[in-house]
Amino acid sequence: KAGVTQTPRYLIKTRGQQVTLSCSPISGHRSVSWYQQTPGQGLQFLFEYFSETQRNKGNFPGRFSGRQFSNSRSEMNVSTLELGDSALYLCASGLPPDRGQTGELFFGEGSRLTVL
Amino acid sequence: AQSVTQPDIHITVSEGASLELRCNYSYGATPYLFWYVQSPGQGLQLLLKYFSGDTLVQGIKGFEAEFKRSQSSFNLRKPSVHWSDAAEYFCAVVAQDKVIFGPGTSLSVIP
Numbered sequence: 001k002a003g004v005t006q007t008p009r010y011l012i013k014t015r016g017q018q019v020t021l022s023c024s025p026i027s028g029h030r031s032v033s034w035y036q037q038t039p040g041q042g043l044q045f046l047f048e049y050f051s052e053t054q055r056n057k058g059n060f061p062g063r064f065s066g067r068q069f070s071n072s073r074s075e076m077n078v079s080t081l082e083l084g085d086s087a088l089y090l091c092a093s094g095l096p097p098d099r100g101q102t103g104e105l106f107f108g109e110g111s112r113l114t115v116l
Numbered sequence: 117a118q119s120v121t122q123p124d125i126h127i128t129v130s131e132g133a134s135l136e137l138r139c140n141y142s143y144g145a146t147p148y149l150f151w152y153v154q155s156p157g158q159g160l161q162l163l164l165k166y167f168s169g170d171t172l173v174q175g176i177k178g179f180e181a182e183f184k185r186s187q188s189s190f191n192l193r194k195p196s197v198h199w200s201d202a203a204e205y206f207c208a209v210v211a212q213d214k215v216i217f218g219p220g221t222s223l224s225v226i227p
Contacts, residue, residue: 042220043217043219056214090160102165103148105160106162107161109158110157
């Protein structure tokens with residue numbers, strides 16, 4: 001079974017630009033979560049989607065948005081990029097804990113965003 | 117509010133030495149508990165998980181963890197560390213419908 005696939009793996013943008021990151025979950029997984037990881041802030045939850053609906057959201061500004069498609073693939077978008085948005089963005093798929101599952105997450109390798 | 121703490125930001129051990137990484141959680145009910153490992157530049161990989169039953173759980177790569185309800189802890193252990201174990205380790209708890217991660221412990225291994 002293929003794992004979680006994130007694209008692109010690396011990208012460089014300049015301040016003010018926008019970026020879209022893609023995540024393909026493990027087949028059969030309908031929940032996709034996004035995390036931002038930086039050396040200073042650690043692993044921070046962005047949002048979670050299940051069946052095309054956003055279920056949970058972290059404390060990030062509105063510049064960070066996401067969506068999920070009917071095939072469970074997900075995208076996240078960051079508009080008006082700032083230097084502080086440089087980070088590793090991780091996507092994870094799984095079976096939500098409130099639907100009789102355990103909440104175990106399967107992570108992709110991440111998309112490394114550098115903002116200049 | 118639910119939370120996970122990992123008191124040790126960074127730990128250094130010699131290869132072959134034993135290891136214990138601490139994790140404490142705050143949650144009213146018995147949660148689902150996980151340990152994940154992240155190698156440099158990679159995503160997180162599940163090491164082991166606890167849902168119920170035996171409080172000592174075995175995971176991959178020779179790791180084990182013990183759930184202690186009275187201490188709200190889920191510490192990770194390994195009897196003999198290998199150089200390849202150098203990585204970041206995250207404890208996580210599922211509370212209601214959310215997965216909450218601890219801040220992580222960075223492990224360095226001295227040859």
